[in-house]
Structure formats: C-alpha cells, structure tokens
Amino acid sequence: MTTAVVDTPITEDALREALAATQRPSRPSALSASLSFGWRAMLKIKHVPMQLFDVTAFPIMFVLLYTYLFGGALAGSPSEYLQLLLPGILVMNVTWITMYTGQGLKLDMDKGVFDRFRSLPIWRPAVLVGMLLADAARYTISCAVMLAVGIALGFRPDGGVLGVLAAVALLLVFAFCLSWVWTAVAFRVPTPESVMQIAMTVLFPLTFASNVFVDPATMPGWVQGFVKVNPISQLATASRGFMHGDVDAAAVGWTLVWSAALLVVFAPLTMRRYNRA
C-alpha cells in the first residue's frame, strides 16, 4: 500500500493557535493508560489483519491434524480423542502464542516510538500491560476458533458453557502471567528472533512433555515425574476438569500458584529493565 500522500503547506497562525495555552490535563489512571495502549494494538490489527493468522489458521490446522492423525491410534476414534485433546490443545496453542508477545515487544522497542512512550508521564507498566491486554484478546480469538472447530468435529463439553468459559478464563490468566517471562527476555536479547528462539526452547519441551496429547501412564517413570509437576499439565488437567464438568481443584490451585509465581518474578524483572533500558 504505497499511495501517494498529499502534502499541504503549514500556516504559522494555525500553528500559533495550536500552541497557545493548552492546560496540562491531569494524569490518566493506570487503567486508562493501559487501555489506550490496548487500543493501539487493536488499531494495528485493524490496519494489518494478517496479524491474526497465527491465532486463527494455526489453531485450526492443529486441531484437524492431531484429531485425525492420532485420534484413531490413541483413543480408538477421532471423536473420542477430541474430548481429551481439545482442552489440551487449547492450552498448547495459547501458551505458544504468548511468545509473540515477547517478539512484538522487542520489535516495538527497536523503534523510535518506544522512546516517546517511555518519556511520557504515565503509569510505567501501562505500555506493557496494554500490550498484554490486547494479546489476551488474541488468545480469546484463538480459543473461540479452536472451540468452534472442535464442536463442529464432535467435541461435547459436559461442563457446558460455564465450564468452557471458566477453562478459557483460567487459560487467559496463565497466558497473561507467562507473557511476562517473554517480555523480560525481550529486554535482555539483541533481536526479536532471539526472543523466539529462547521461547521455543522453553515451550517445546514444556508443552510436549505434558499430558496435553496423551495420558502419561505409559511414559517412563522419570518422564512421568516431570509431566506431573509441569505447569502445562496442571493447566491442561484444570481446563479438562472445567470443560467436562469434573473440576479438579488441586490442578486449578496449582495453575494459579504457577501464574502468580511467574508474575511476581518476571513482571518486576521486566519493569526494572524497562525503566533503565
């Protein structure tokens, strides 16, 4: 899109008028500043809708591939496997998308506009929180797409609408907290690609060495040990519980503990770097 843009002359009077005594307004609240940055992210999606590819096309491919490739072998039939898989693959996908948050932040940081944001008299974490809020919207879209595909393929959650919503809400909380890990990474590495590499290295084993795809019962003992404590497993178990109307309070509790721990460690690490980058 390289349409020629019309350039009109400036007039000194209009300039003087624009400068004349605007009262300095009072500082907006933390929430308002964060929402403004969320609005910015939404505008970007509006201008370049292709950004939504990773939260729509990929999830559809994953659901289709895993259901039909492994369903028969692992659970007797694709539709039976789907009951186990869908809550898990929701977890895997959203967890994976969190790394784009780190990459996006790194891309933003390398531009001049980031300096302007940092020089504004606003609540300091607003830039990041706004970005994460907008990402939560992306995660929600991703979940909605996968659920729609899943239901079309025969996914039947016994937990009903409320159960599904509870599972998605828990997933969003975890994803929001996990995103701070990648924002902290973004401040310490030289390029957006390195954010992705580090995130992949962590997320790949974490999501596969979990109970997302299969029951860990057939795995060797030491792998089972890891799978059991893996937060991704806890989250997958919790989200299955909500969706199938069989709430696992321990898994929900552990997921919240993990989320809080990630936030408490990585949000301050991010902010410390942000303040002196």
Added chain:
Amino acid sequence: MTELAIEATGLVKVFGETRAVDGIDLAVARGAVYGVLGPNGAGKTTTIRMLATLLHPDGGSARVLGHDIVREAAAVRGRMSLTGQFASVDEELNGRENLQLLGRLLGLGTRGATSRADELLAAFGLTDAADKLVRDYSGGMRRRLDIAASIVVTPDLLFLDEPTTGLDPRSRNQVWDIVRVLVSEGATVLLTTQYLDEADQLAERLAIIDHGRVIAEGTRGELKASVGAGSLHVRVRETAQRDDARRVLAESLGADVLVESDPAALSASDVDADRAAVALSALAAARIPVAEFALGQPSLDEVFLALTGRPADAPTEQEEDAA
C-alpha cells in the same frame, strides 16, 4: 523565571569500553533554542536520552526544569517532550491515530484527544494525510507529525534530536519555521544537530561536543569569532599561473594560501567577504584570469579544526549500538 531549563554537571554514560558521554556540563536558559552541535557519535543522542529520563547516567547529575533527572524522573516527564532521532511516531498507525493515542495517554479523554489531533493535523499541514498510515509519509511529513506529537500538550521544554537529518531543503525550512514559532510562543528547545548552518539559523547559544565532552560553548557570535570566517576557494583559468596567483593572494590577504590537489585550485582559510573582494581584485589587476571562486561558511570540519586542531572524526556508531 530565572531558573535554568537544564542544568547538567559532569554527566557520564559508559557503554562497555566507550565513554559515550564523558563529563558534560550544560546550562540552558529558558525560552530560547539551545543548540548541541557535534559529529555522529559525539554523544549528543546519549546526552539527550539521559536528560529525557530514558537512560540513567553513570556519573554526574542534571536538573531539568528544576527536577533531578533520576530522583524526580516522573516530574521531568510531566513537563518535557521528546522528538527522537529516529521518528518517534508509530508507523503502523495513521497520523490522526498517532496524535489521538498521545492525547489519550496525556489525559485529554477520547473526545478531547480527537479534537486536539484534528487541530494539530491542520496546523501542521497534515489534514489530507490524516487517514494514511505513517509508513507511507515522506520524511518531512513524518517529522512534522513527530513534532506535532510532542506538543499534544504544550511542553515547557522540547528535546529535538537531529530534527532535520535526512530531510530535503524544503522540509528542513518547514521544521525550522516550526521551531521558531515554538520558541516565540515561549517554549524552550534543546536541539542537537550535525549541521553548523542549522545551529546558526536557530540557536542563540550552543555547545559543541566531541568524544562525549563539551569542547566549546557560547553564543553564535562568540563561537564564530573563535572559529574565524570561512575559506576562500579560487580556481585559476591557466594552471601555469597558479603559483603567481598564490603569491598575489598571499600578499593581499596577508595569510597562507594552500595549493589543492586540483592543479588549478587554491584556498585560504579565515577570510571574510571584504578581504576576499580585495584579493580577487588584486588577481584581476595582476591579469590572472579566475575560472571560479567561492567563499564558504566555515563547515563543521573547520569548526573542529579550529577548536581541536583536527577534523571531525568519522562516525563511531556507538550511540546506535547502545540504544
């Protein structure tokens, strides 16, 4: 208001082995343009980033509008605006959205931000471009939007980091006009530049920095006096006459005349217009035809040569690496 806009003492910033800023002192009065002149990598951007609270100094201290840049960073941010070297606008949004976003972030509210955005777009000649993505703007338009973004709420102090680097002459003049209006309306502007003529056009006082240090400071007049006038360049029509021409010029100017690598060219530094005219008449009287001549303003190189005895260095890129 006699309090200074900027008061920096011994500011230091070290990146690895490089002392990018190596003890800079600045005293910038309110209500005028203060120029910071220096070649690429001299430490201009690093200094501005420290003053604008984006970077913590490793040594020294500074007060901006009376507030300490480290301990009272929030108060500093509340009263200044920054227009960074690499356009500090969002390329992925359109012009109006950029200004609306800042209006909202500064507390104008959704409606207030929109009307302020439209007012500024009109004042900066960007109304027709308001709905285009900034990515498609020309360099000059981007710069204007950038400055408009800095005055969504009129700041007491505006940092302009190399506002005309890379702009065509017309856009450059527009930016200069904007800066003049800003100052006539009472703002204080700290401007960095690599161009001597820009500093000369806009800044009452300036500091010349090199290798992270202030090597000269004063009003335009003082600095010019210390540097001397420009240089006279003459090309004779017949190369055989160059030696004669050199003798005549040296005699008339009472100064050294250098031979250039071009076999017809001569030059003499520190020559004002009156003496140049007399010297050229002397050549005519001696029947030495001149092919061309020029009297140049002292260039940044000549300023550096005069102040340091060596030319301005090639860029070191250390600032970009560090940013």
